[in-house]
Amino acid sequence: MIKGEKVFLIEKVLIGVDAFGVPVYDETRVGVENVLIGQPSTDDVANDLNLYGKQLLFVLGIPKGDQHNWQDTAVIIRGSRFKTYGFPLVQTEANVPGPWNTQVKVARYE
Secondary structure (H helix, E strand, O other): OOOOEEEEEEEEEEEEEOOOOOEEEEEEEEEEEEEEEEOOOHHHHHHHHHHHOOOEEEEEEEEOOOOOOOOOOEEEEOOEEEEEEEEEEEOOHHHOOOOEEEEEEEEEOO
């Protein structure tokens, strides 16, 4: 049986503005359960490197009903920090038989 893992999404929370009027953020970790962590194909790695200039390391399967923002945000997977990139690919929940309906691409943290 397929089982997901717990990852931590790093969400930025606005805490104020500095003397120059620039927003200041604090980071909070939000645990997300049952996330699939998959390895991309070699073709996907090569295509993303050519298209985006990013080395695709993982493809995450996000559980149905998750409302977090996964676009261009930091995520901690197995104790290491990575960054998502691109737009999450969201499938229609009714058309996906398993408990995951969103795919997110992950690259090395920069």
